[in-house]
Amino acid sequence: MRKRLGSLASGLASIALTLLGLAIVTFLIGRVMPIDPVLAAVGDNAPQAVIERTRAEMGLDRPIAVQFLTYLWQLAHGDLGRSILTKNAVTSDIARYFPATLELATAAVLVAAVVGVPLGVWAAVRQGTVIDQTIRVVCLAGHSTPVFVLALGSLLIFYAILGIAPGPGRQDIVFQDMVPHVTGLLTVDALIAGDYDALRDALAHMVQPVLILAYFSMAYITRMTRAFMLDALNGEYVVTARAKGLSGTAVVWRHAFPNVGVRLVTVLALTYAGLLEGAVVTETVFAWPGLGQYLTVSLMNADMNPVVGATLLVGLVYVGLNLLADLLYRQLDPRVR
Amino acid sequence: MISRRMFLAGSAAAPFLSYASLTAVYADTPKDVLVVAQQLDNMTSLDPHESFEAVGSEICGNIYQKLVTPNLDKPDAIDGDLAESWSAAEDGKTFTFRLRKDAKFASGAPVTADDAAFSLQRAVIMNKGPAFIISQFGFTKDNVAERIKALDPATLVITTAEPTSLSFLLYCLSAGVGAIVEKKVALERAQGEDLGNGWLRQNSAGSGPWTLRAWKPSESVMLDANPHGGRGSNVKRIVLRHIVDPSAQLLMLQKGDVDIARDLTTDQLRALEGNASYNLVRKSVAGLMVISMNQKHPHLAKPQVWQAIKWAIDYDGIQKNVVPLTFVVQQSFLPAGFPGALTEKPFRKDVARAKALMAEAGLADGFEVTMDHYSAQPYPDIAQTIQANLGEIGIRVKLLSAENRQVLTKTRARQHELALTVWGTDYFDPHANADVFCVNLDNSDDAKVRPLTWRSSWQDKKMSDQALAALKERDPARRVALYEQLQRDHMAASPFAFLLQKTTTAACRKGVTGARLGTLSDSHSYATVRKS
Numbered sequence: 011m012r013k014r015l016g017s018l019a020s021g022l023a024s025i026a027l028t029l030l031g032l033a034i035v036t037f038l039i040g041r042v043m044p045i046d047p048v049l050a051a052v053g054d055n056a057p058q059a060v061i062e063r064t065r066a067e068m069g070l071d072r073p074i075a076v077q078f079l080t081y082l083w084q085l086a087h088g089d090l091g092r093s094i095l096t097k098n099a100v101t102s103d104i105a106r107y108f109p110a111t112l113e114l115a116t117a118a119v120l121v122a123a124v125v126g127v128p129l130g131v132w133a134a135v136r137q138g139t140v141i142d143q144t145i146r147v148v149c150l151a152g153h154s155t156p157v158f159v160l161a162l163g164s165l166l167i168f169y170a171i172l173g174i175a176p177g178p179g180r181q182d183i184v185f186q187d188m189v190p191h192v193t194g195l196l197t198v199d200a201l202i203a204g205d206y207d208a209l210r211d212a213l214a215h216m217v218q219p220v221l222i223l224a225y226f227s228m229a230y231i232t233r234m235t236r237a238f239m240l241d242a243l244n245g246e247y248v249v250t251a252r253a254k255g256l257s258g259t260a261v262v263w264r265h266a267f268p269n270v271g272v273r274l275v276t277v278l279a280l281t282y283a284g285l286l287e288g289a290v291v292t293e294t295v296f297a298w299p300g301l302g303q304y305l306t307v308s309l310m311n312a313d314m315n316p317v318v319g320a321t322l323l324v325g326l327v328y329v330g331l332n333l334l335a336d337l338l339y340r341q342l343d344p345r346v347r
Numbered sequence: 348m349i350s351r352r353m354f355l356a357g358s359a360a361a362p363f364l365s366y367a368s369l370t371a372v373y374a375d376t377p378k379d380v381l382v383v384a385q386q387l388d389n390m391t392s393l394d395p396h397e398s399f400e401a402v403g404s405e406i407c408g409n410i411y412q413k414l415v416t417p418n419l420d421k422p423d424a425i426d427g428d429l430a431e432s433w434s435a436a437e438d439g440k441t442f443t444f445r446l447r448k449d450a451k452f453a454s455g456a457p458v459t460a461d462d463a464a465f466s467l468q469r470a471v472i473m474n475k476g477p478a479f480i481i482s483q484f485g486f487t488k489d490n491v492a493e494r495i496k497a498l499d500p501a502t503l504v505i506t507t508a509e510p511t512s513l514s515f516l517l518y519c520l521s522a523g524v525g526a527i528v529e530k531k532v533a534l535e536r537a538q539g540e541d542l543g544n545g546w547l548r549q550n551s552a553g554s555g556p557w558t559l560r561a562w563k564p565s566e567s568v569m570l571d572a573n574p575h576g577g578r579g580s581n582v583k584r585i586v587l588r589h590i591v592d593p594s595a596q597l598l599m600l601q602k603g604d605v606d607i608a609r610d611l612t613t614d615q616l617r618a619l620e621g622n623a624s625y626n627l628v629r630k631s632v633a634g635l636m637v638i639s640m641n642q643k644h645p646h647l648a649k650p651q652v653w654q655a656i657k658w659a660i661d662y663d664g665i666q667k668n669v670v671p672l673t674f675v676v677q678q679s680f681l682p683a684g685f686p687g688a689l690t691e692k693p694f695r696k697d698v699a700r701a702k703a704l705m706a707e708a709g710l711a712d713g714f715e716v717t718m719d720h721y722s723a724q725p726y727p728d729i730a731q732t733i734q735a736n737l738g739e740i741g742i743r744v745k746l747l748s749a750e751n752r753q754v755l756t757k758t759r760a761r762q763h764e765l766a767l768t769v770w771g772t773d774y775f776d777p778h779a780n781a782d783v784f785c786v787n788l789d790n791s792d793d794a795k796v797r798p799l800t801w802r803s804s805w806q807d808k809k810m811s812d813q814a815l816a817a818l819k820e821r822d823p824a825r826r827v828a829l830y831e832q833l834q835r836d837h838m839a840a841s842p843f844a845f846l847l848q849k850t851t852t853a854a855c856r857k858g859v860t861g862a863r864l865g866t867l868s869d870s871h872s873y874a875t876v877r878k879s
Contacts, residue, residue, distance in 0.1 A: 044749075046756040051391065053399030054755055055773050056476035058797045063474075095391050096564040097548055107565075162594055170598045177604045178595045183382055183586050186569070187561065297590045299566040307388050307565065310750055 025329050032325045033318060037081060040314030041074050050311035051094040068094075081318075090322075091315035095308065100319035103304065108323065109194030110180060111293075111300035115285035117216055118223035123278055126228035130235020134243060135262055145232060152229035160222050161295035168218065176214050178297035185211050219296045223289055227281045234277045235270065242266040272343045279335040283328045288320075376606055379583040381859070381878055384596040385609040387589040388565060394547040395526035396469055399476035401771065401868040404523045406568060406587070408869035411526035411553035412576075414444055414463060414503070415517050417775045419865050419872075423686045423827065425517045429458055429527055429554070430503075433517070439510030439821060444503040451575035452529040453551070453558040460497035465530040467495045467505075467520075469542050477524035480774050484511060484519070512821045518686070518776035523869040528552045556874040557585060565589055570873075580861065580876050600625070600854060606878065607862060608854045612724075616672045619854055626855045630864035631675055633682040633772035634849035635780075638733070640842035642804040644716065644764045650840055651708035657694045657844045658701040659740045660733060666847060669728045677848035679834040680784040684866035687777045687830035693838060701740045713741020718765035719757055722748040729846075730767055758802050761792075769849065770799065775867055777830040778818045784843055785814040785833060805842050 040047075048065045049056075056064075065071050069080065084091060090100035133145040168175035176182065180196055185208045189199045197216070200209035242248065243266050251265045288302025301320055308316040376382045385402065392398050395407040415433070418424040427433075430444040450458040471482045471491040485508020486494055494506045507516065519525070532552035533543030543552075551559035557570035568587040572580065588605065590596045596608040597615045611619070619625045638656065640647040647653075662676045681688035705711055720730040727748055734744040744765065749757075758766045772779045787800035788811060794801055813836065817829035837843070851871075853862050861875035 043753075044756055045752045046759070049752055049755060049759075050389075052476040053391075054752075055771065056399060057479045058795060060474065060476055060478070095389070097391060098564075103564075106563075162592075165595065165598055170602055173602070177599045177602060178590060178592075179588065180566075183376065183380065183588070186567065186586070294591045295595055297588065297592075297595060299563070299589070303565055303591075311389075311752060 021333075028329060029322055029325055032321055033082070033085065034078070036318045036321045037078055037314065038074075040312060040317060041077070043312050045310075045312035047094060047312040047314065050313055090319035093308065093316045094313040095311055095316075100315050103316060104301070104319055104323060106194060107288075107299060107301050107304040110298055111286060111288045111302065113195045113197060114216065114219055114223065114289070114292075114298065114300060115282060117220040118227060118285055119278065119282040121220060121224035122227040122231050122281065125224070126231030127235050127274065129228070130232040131239050131262060131267065133232065133236040134239030135258075137240060142236075145236075149229040149232045152225045153233075157222065157226060157289070157291045158295055160225065161219070161292055164218050164222060165295065175218055176211075178295065180212065180215055180298060181208070182211050182215075219289075219292050219298060223285060223292055227285065231274075231277060231281060235274060238270040238273050239266060242269050245269070268342070272339060275335050275338045275342065279331040283324075283331045286327045287324050376604065378878060379581065381582045381585045381607070381873070381876055382605045383585065383587045383607045383609060384590040384599055384605040385587050386591055387568060387587060388591065390562075390564070392548040393551065393559060393562060393568075394475075394544055395523055395528065395553075396466070396473055396478070397475040397544060397548070398523060404867075404869040405871045406559075406570070407523050407526060408555070408871065409557045409570065409585075409873055410551045410555045410559055411523075411528065412450065412458075412555050413521055413523075413525040413527065414446075415521045415525075417518070417521050417865065417867075417870060419863060419870060422684050422688070422866070423823075425514070425521060428521075429463065433513075435513045439512075440507050442505045442507070442511075442513065442516060443498075444505070446501045446503065448501060450554050452532075452554045453573045453575060454529060454532060455575055456529060456531065457500075458527060458529075458554050459500040460503040461500065462530045463503045463527050464495050464497045465533070466527045467525065468492060469528070469533070470524050471495075473542060473544060477522065477773065480519050480522045480524050484516065485509060510819070510821070512819065512823075512826060514686075514823045514826065515776055515778060515818060519774055522774035522867075524774075527554065529554075556580065556872075560584070580874065582873075582876055582878055585873055585876075600856065603856065606856050606859045609851070611852065611854050613670055613672045616852055616854065620672075624857045626857060626859065628853040628855060628862055628864055629672075629850055630852075631677075631683050631848050631850045631866065632864070632868065633685065633775075633866050634769050635677060635680070635682055635772075635845055636674065636729070636767065636769050636847040636849070638718070638844040638846065639758065639763070639766045639768065639799060639803045640844075641761060641764050641766075641802075642842060643761065646708075646710060646714045647716065647764065647842065649708040649710070651704045652710065653840070653842045653844070655701040655704035655708070655740060656737065656742070657838075658697045658704065659736050659742075660694070660844065660846065661696040661736050662692070662694065662846060664696070665729055665732050669732065670725050670847065672850070672852065673725070674847035674849055676846070678838060678845045680780050680837055680843065680845060681777055681830065681834060682772060682780075682848050682866065685772070685775065685777060685780075687827040687834075689831055689834045694844075696736065698739050705740055705742075711741070713743060715743045715745065716764045717745045717747050718767055719747045719749060719754045719763045720767040721751045721754055721769075723751065726767060733767065759797065761802055761804055772867065775870075777827075778814070781814040781817065781830065781833060784841070785837060786811045799843070803842055807841070810836065810841070 048061050052060055052064050093100055093103055096103055129145050133142045136142050169177050189203050189205055189208045192199050192202050196212040200212055248266055251261045288300045290302035290306050293300045293302045305320045387402055389400050390403045393403055393406055395411045398404055398407050412428045414430040415425050416428040418426050429446055429450050431447045432445045435442050446460055467481055468491045470478050471486045472488050497503055529552040536546035537543045538545050549562050554576050556573055556576050558573050560569040560571045562568045566589055570585040572583050593610050593612050593615055597611055599605045600608040642648045666674055666676050676692055677683055678692050678694055679689040683690050720726045730746050734746055737744050757763050783798040787806040790806040813833050817833055820826040820829055851864055855862055858879045861877045863872045865871055
């Protein structure tokens with residue numbers, strides 16, 4: 011019991027240290043950036059007197075150490091400060107932007123895993139054949155084509171030319187403000203409200219960005235799965251299984267794959283975390299009001315409270331997913347239990 | 348018989364095949380809703396007494412009315428908006444405005460002189476970014492209640508500290524910060540001493556043609572028609588959608604998902620030109636592209652070098668080849684469309700003349716210099732052309748590309764050598780630009796006022812005096828003449844090379860009419876927009 015408490019405490023301490031480190035680095039980056047954050051607050055043409063007064067109001071005229079300690083004090087009280095640009099509390103901004111990213115990232119990682127893992131297994135089983143080569147080319151294309159090319163190309167073909175996909179945005183204007191805000195996830199909110207037209211609309215708007223993000227992530231997942239599987243298929247236990255006369259399917263899925271699953275969990279968790287940072291380019295082309303856009307616009311204006319807040323959130327997501335991966339490890343790998 | 352593999356493949360494909368049915372709900376935008384694609388990301392507030400950037404000012408301009416408004420067709424005329432008449436007393440300090448009796452706020456309450464006095468006082472007391480436009484007449488937090496007051500529900504009296512030109516006062520009152528808000532609503536929503544600022548950032552209390560329904564930062568702004576302020580538009584709602592990518596804006600315009608696209612690039616506009624399905628509304632706006640030469644650099648402090656640079660640049664080449672549909676050539680410190688603005692273009696590329704000037708400055712072999720510029724297109728392309736042009740007369744330019752705000756931060760700290768920036772004018776009076784490009788009363792490092800002259804460490808007492816004399820001139824015609832002379836003198840001897848003036852284009856789908864663009868962004872108006 012004491013050992014378990016000790017490991018819990020050390021786990022929590024390492025999380026706290028990670029987040030503190032993140033806060034320090036991000037905060038310092040913000041303060042040494044050669045952009046005056048006051049300009050974002052008062053406009054580029056504001057008179058010097060207004061600029062100086064606003065700088066004092068924002069506490070930016072105090073020494074950096076004082077500013078940082080004040081920030082930490084606020085942070086300890088759950089206050090991430092206010093955004094200069096939106097004038098809202100950063101927590102409420104994040105509560106608005108993050109669900110958009112969460113919805114996109116979750117759908118994308120699911121699609122990427124459902125398609126990518128079997129493809130990787132298939133490529134490994136058929137190593138060196140046309141199938142393996144084809145999968146490799148498809149994945150390479152997914153990983154090496156710039157996302158904005160994929161995104162604009164997809165809009166051009168499916169939206170502009172074929173007319174079978176909706177345009178940029180999270181929903182059609184007809185549905186704006188029609189579904190009450192509960193979770194911020196439009197699909198879930200539409201379901202809660204029982205508004206199936208709004209649900210169809212939200213899903214339709216998700217298809218293109220989700221598939222593009224999924225394609226990009228799938229390329230990585232497939233390559234990793236293939237490599238893990240090749241490793242596993244060369245294992246002695248696989249040779250034994252084959253020697254016992256088991257069918258190919260049983261050898262691959264019951265003997266080799268479970269051993270790969272453990273390592274795949276890490277790959278999937280990291281892919282998911284990467285997507286949750288917000289995919290700036292995809293969000294920009296598809297006018298998706300997600301965390302990536304929020305972070306970028308804030309950074310360009312040296313609006314550092316949102317930047318630090320969003321960075322801490324991303325850090326938390328990474329830590330959380332790592333923990334989850336650890337827990338899953340224990341379930342999947344009897345040796346760790 | 349279907350094999351298991353076929354069944355699985357078929358099941359996997361089913362969602363994609365049914366995708367077409369998911370999109371069946373789409374059609375063109377509804378007839379009474381106007382949808383506009385626009386970059387909305389720098390907006391910080393929709394309180395008209397705080398908003399001080401282009402998009403926010405434009406939206407406020409559609410929500411609020413002012414006492415007077417610039418005439419969109421005649422730059423030297425000013426029209427009544429909420430005021431039906433005005434007069435100046437002999438002393439040049441007392442100005443009386445008679446308000447229209449039929450104007451109403453969106454709440455249905457009549458607009459009174461009390462609301463007008465409250466609004467102008469509020470701008471001064473809050474003292475946000477644009478407040479100086481009003482407070483430069485000598486108003487302070489302590490005296491404004493005395494100096495701006497309502498005599499009766501229809502009469503407002505403004506008393507300035509010094510004798511003032513009526514036209515200057517009117518132009519300043521026509522700026523966005525001169526917007527009239529409903530006093531009762533603002534005070535009801537006030538938190539502490541904020542005069543309703545917190546609430547008005549995201550709500551509205553105006554008498555303009557539109558009211559603010561919702562603003563979701565980085566997503567959309569929704570405006571509903573003001574039931575008491577409509578002016579012949581058949582549109583009931585305007586949705587401004589934040590679409591960053593111009594290519595996406597174009598696709599949405601072509602598909603009919605938006606009715607107007609506001610940020611198309613030259614190439615995209617060219618694709619629409621001459622196409623009967625689109626109507627391009629274009630207007631030169633008050634944004635001037637200028638090279639500022641910092642006088643702290645010893646070579647840039649020589650007047651011959653200022654002029655050599657002005658004679659080395661290929662203005663027409665840049666305009667025609669890089670920005671044919673988004674900028675026009677303008678070489679004066681006043682943008683075309685402003686009262687008194689000169690549109691003559693004395694400078695053209697003349698390498699021999701520029702080289703002679705360099706030799707006269709004792710710099711026949713040229714020198715090295717850096718030039719800061721914005722990193723977004725088209726600025727890098729323009730900066731490269733300038734680099735090549737100046738290279739021909741021996742000035743070896745090293746380009747430093749950075750984010751817009753980073754360049755501004757650097758020039759505000761006087762740390763640039765050459766800087767290629769765009770200056771957006773604050774209000775519709777020649778003094779707005781004369782003040783920043785001519786006047787510099789204190790060139791010390793800790794000066795309280797820091798116009799563009801200060802940022803370039805340039806002080807010319809004669810030019811400052813000329814600008815201040817023009818400001819005080821009470822005869823409108825003579826005032827314009829003084830500004831014309833000032834612009835010519837400035838062209839002949841100042842470390843600012845003006846190259847181009849921005850134009851903005853609203854690309855409208857056929858059937859959308861009545862969208863109007865003004866020289867300043869707060870005059871871009873949807874008051875008469877119609878959709879058929």
